[in-house]
Amino acid sequence: MNDISGSQATALLSFLQSESFILKEGERVDIDCGRTSAFGFVLRESVHCLAENEAALFEAAVDEWFYVPHLSGFSIRNREVGTAEVLIIRFEESGALALGEQRTYSCRLPHSRMWAEAFAAAVDAPFESLPDVTRLTLQSHLYALTAAWLLRSKENEADGAKALLRLMERTYRLIGNRFNEPLNLEEMARESGVAASRFYQAFKEYTGFTPHKWITATRLNASLSLLSNSPASIMDVAHSVGYADELYFSRVFKKHMGLSPTEYVARANRRIANLCPVFEGDFKALGITPAFSPPRGWTERWQELMPRLRDAQPDIIFTQPVSEEILLELKHIAPVEMIIWKNSNLSWRDRLHRIGQLLELSGVADHWLTQFKLKAANARRLVQLALGHTPFLIVSAHSSGYRVYGRRAKKMSDLFYDALGLTSPAAVQQIRILDTERLEDISTLCDNALLLVPDTFSEWQESKLIADWNILHPNRAECLIIRHPVPSLYNASFYGGLVDETVSRLMEDEK
Template identity: 95%
Template structure:
């Protein structure tokens, strides 16, 4: 037992050492913990874990934890093409903890990556050699990790529906990360432990797609940017996204997009100048990266922009409404499409469809919108399943403070309160926006919050935000973090990302 305080006080858990293993394709590491136990954390890629005598086989993907019991054999193998990295946190346990009774499985624990990073910083350093502050910090992280693990495992055992939900979330992410590889869905179904028929049924119930259709969707999404932004041949693109047969890829592409890969290449490779940053996510949904995109605020120095715009030799220019003087100058360079997005009756959906029409890519835009509708309907079902009719406040956190989106803030309420079916609090029915620097100013509006944070937020900032909200609401509250790219640009990719992140958070949540 390690003495971290100078006394001989007995602890239930005692951190020993952390180790890191790099596993190339096919490599395996065997662990015999003896009388010590360990937690594992996947830092990169995914690994297959095998308990003693092959009694249990399960997969752990990036950012997931697994438990290695004492007095047992345990192996971790990388079956994938990429290089995997696994962190092992060794410790002694004593007392009446039920860790030894845990079934072998893997799961994500909210806000736990900072614990993993702290343990990783102490890799291969004996406990006794660490500074006192570091030892105390790691010991506290071990207790927090163990408590979170026990809570999650007990919830999963008590609620089979939530356990199945998390299994589907892991499968969903696994396919998203490895869609371009040969995936044996039958083997995945067998290893799930829920039965092949139930596996396929549950995946569709929880994601809106069958596993095969989800793989197809991911492959076709990836093929768009490869076809429009690289000189690769259609055969190379087909192979890159997971199709061995170029002709089969072309048939699937035309069936879903309404045009052949060759036709898409011809239309998507026009040189486009996009002068409005809001439209970036619309072009991205079509698989297009514009040839020229100036920074925001370019109209203040528009004369300086013109020589660079001419040099880009665009075939077409997309812009928000601009003064006539600027418009005339743009028209001297290339045909101009001026689309209003601010204070406009044109919704982001209509704008995407219009851009698709202008580029003769209506089929691609229609497919994206159909997939969005399907994913939003699935997210709405998950919202009802996980949150019921509990009112939630929509709050965004940014460097200047906080913003509450009321029922009249169409850009957010149309998505979360209408499309996803979140219940709006009575206090915001007649409100558009509330801007404040203090969380306390809005805490009285509702006990529960959906907190939108930019992806620049650290995990520590995210954890602190949740803690601050819970302090303001000492009774039971529900707090859901949704990350998004900064800044908030109200376009197709932005809204699609919010739906995907909401689904991911709900499927991996403790709610």
């Protein structure tokens, strides 16, 4: 007997018995393998199989095999009009083949019909009662069947991982689109054909949240804008975001936001004038739409703005640093909060905290930042899995050229190099910003690039940018395209969107 290298050398398989089950339309049979394992083969029609310990449902068609692990309950149901026939081949396994770790599914195996017919010929006959030649033949068929199954499992592993990613993306989008409806996660997991435990684990790997926590976060985030920007009652808002019980919604809201919906409404419905476009995404994170927001560059014609600002009757005005003359005029209209955000040590996170404190919504700001931290940690894990420690240049493409964000450009390096764990090239360690009109001018800094492009870019422009970069780096350069809204306003919503887009692109590449 030839040696088998590795841990499979001691693997032993012992055929025990073949059984045949005839199932008429609608009939079901339950199989208890106990301490034995089994392969199943569909001789006629097709059947639906359910591995009860995994809540995994799949269909096995005629001439397809499936595996039934030991210590598991397993049921087979005929949902077709005709009569189905299933062959069950029981055996004992020992050693390190790890068949029990295989995903439950069905598949065809080449040249395996003859094995099934040989096992079918021995139905209900105890192994000991069979002739020596038959026993040796069935034993050899069992090893051949197991080897073929393991080979097919390896081939299917990559496809299965990709299919699981697609399933998680669909589930993520479904929750985002239908969060206001009753969502039965257990049913979603069962219908997916994936074991319930794997379904929940995969969703958390994809999003950083469990499905239940993501539904709660999505519903609460949606409730903020409804509470602050509409005259709807708290009961109506609760129903609109998927909570049938207003009191339960209020409890969940207060647990996560640190204040009741009623308290939030009172504080968020103040009339806010936001004179700095950068702060817009911070207010959005708090669920607030300012009552007044002028266009960029308003300070150049600020006298024209004042009558409109007075008509808006703000309760509070938020602004970037302005001249003493403008500040005095603003203070005649409403209390003013002037926040220095450019060229200061105040990070966007600190700014969101400060705005939250000023509006007595610190709990809402903390909730958003906690969500961001979870998303960023998940994105960091995906970056490490997909890109490892490969250095990447951060390049922004725009209409007039390209901008490289070096290690000293905090607005981008804090997110991509620090929070998401992207490895920075040695050539940019002392660089802050490097602007150029030509891609060739920066191509020598690194072979790989994370390319930030406006969301107005067409697919053709995106493809051409990748092609141009690859031409400059013919030796297997990598490009990761990240889309962002225009203009690039460095606020909470902007950074949250970059993290979501990074995860989406990494997942897309995996598919």
